[in-house]
Amino acid sequence: MVRTWQDSTLSNYGSGLLVYHVFCDDRKIPEDQRAPATPILINSFIAMLAGGYTGDAISNYVCGVRAWHLLHGLPWLISKKETQTLLEAASKTTPPSLKRKKRKPCTPDFILAIRNQLNLNDGADAAVYACLTTAFYTAAHLGKFTVKNLKAFDPTLHVKRTDIRINTDRNGLRSTVFHLPSTKMAPSTGEDVSWSKQLGATDPEAALHHHLLINDPPLNTHIFAYRFKKMHRPLTKPEFLKRITKAAISAGLDPLQGHGIRIGSTLEYLLRGVPFDVMKVKGRWGSDAFTIYLTMHSQILALYMQDHPELHDQMIHLTMPNLQR
Numbered sequence: 001m002v003r004t005w006q007d008s009t010l011s012n013y014g015s016g017l018l019v020y021h022v023f024c025d026d027r028k029i030p031e032d033q034r035a036p037a038t039p040i041l042i043n044s045f046i047a048m049l050a051g052g053y054t055g056d057a058i059s060n061y062v063c064g065v066r067a068w069h070l071l072h073g074l075p076w077l078i079s080k081k082e083t084q085t086l087l088e089a090a091s092k093t094t095p096p097s098l099k100r101k102k103r104k105p106c107t108p109d110f111i112l113a114i115r116n117q118l119n120l121n122d123g124a125d126a127a128v129y130a131c132l133t134t135a136f137y138t139a140a141h142l143g144k145f146t147v148k149n150l151k152a153f154d155p156t157l158h159v160k161r162t163d164i165r166i167n168t169d170r171n172g173l174r175s176t177v178f179h180l181p182s183t184k185m186a187p188s189t190g191e192d193v194s195w196s197k198q199l200g201a202t203d204p205e206a207a208l209h210h211h212l213l214i215n216d217p218p219l220n221t222h223i224f225a226y227r228f229k230k231m232h233r234p235l236t237k238p239e240f241l242k243r244i245t246k247a248a249i250s251a252g253l254d255p256l257q258g259h260g261i262r263i264g265s266t267l268e269y270l271l272r273g274v275p276f277d278v279m280k281v282k283g284r285w286g287s288d289a290f291t292i293y294l295t296m297h298s299q300i301l302a303l304y305m306q307d308h309p310e311l312h313d314q315m316i317h318l319t320m321p322n323l324q325r
Helices: 007-026 041-047 055-073 079-094 108-119 123-138 206-214 237-250 259-269 276-282 287-293 297-305 309-319
Strands: 164-168 172-178 192-197 224-229 232-233
Touching: 007 041, 007 055, 041 055, 041 079, 055 079, 079 172, 108 123, 108 237, 123 192, 123 206, 123 224, 123 237, 172 206, 206 224, 259 276
Parallel strands: none
Antiparallel strands: 164 172, 172 192, 224 232
16 A cells, blocks of 8 residues: 555655644544544644645645555544535635745746856756756656656666657657656556657757767666766756756846746647647646646637637637547
8 A cells, every 4th residue: 555655745644644643742632542533633633733834735734644544444534525624724824924936937938048057068057958958848847857866866767868769650740758667647657758859949859969969878877867077977856956046047037946847838838729638648637737837828818719710710720629530
């Protein structure tokens, strides 16, 4: 059952379990009354956290307590509807100081500005730029193309040079495919993400080719490993963000958050007229939750709302599925 959850999820759940036991200790709840937990105990736990934690954090903490019950074969006696109502109320009490700033999406103009501040003859900068363009045009999480720290690289989890292939369709259109060895949705088989050549300086194909030429990472090392002294160093997420932040500040821009890359990619493709269902497949979303990322709805929907029959017909032709048999 432990294999059900990713390591990052288990870490969050562990934090929630710790907070739960501190809560019980503070209220002198006997050990034998903590599990199976009663509805009043869990509801009190949520109420105590409300106003001091974000709604998402409280929800994760409750999920951690639930996972603890399931793992030890204990019944979870809590009403889903009642708990959800309390969690929604707790979310509304989140203090403004704890709420995240709205993430600004990465854009091709932002990527170009970053490029102008990097020294692409430097191995690390070449790797960072190749990683940035690849993450953007694959619409993948930044964490799929970086590692947590210098000792975290695992060939069974992280993308290697051998995980790249070229696909060509019947019309001769090429795409570069990256196999992600392990993902949250497919931990054992992994999933594929891809991009195609783009016009201009943000072209991921040119950036990747330049990185491979400058750094030449061995086949079974991290795809964005760069030369460091007499060895190759995997590109860590902290190092990536540090260099991107420095470049953004030098360009007079706000620093970019990692998740802003995927948000910006989704926005860019939708603004190009890519249908929502196609973007859902490309981004590997299991639900329509990705629509909450969109910060420019009016621009995306503009093409669908014009009072020009020709344009409207063209958009329908491009975005609606062909139902003819």
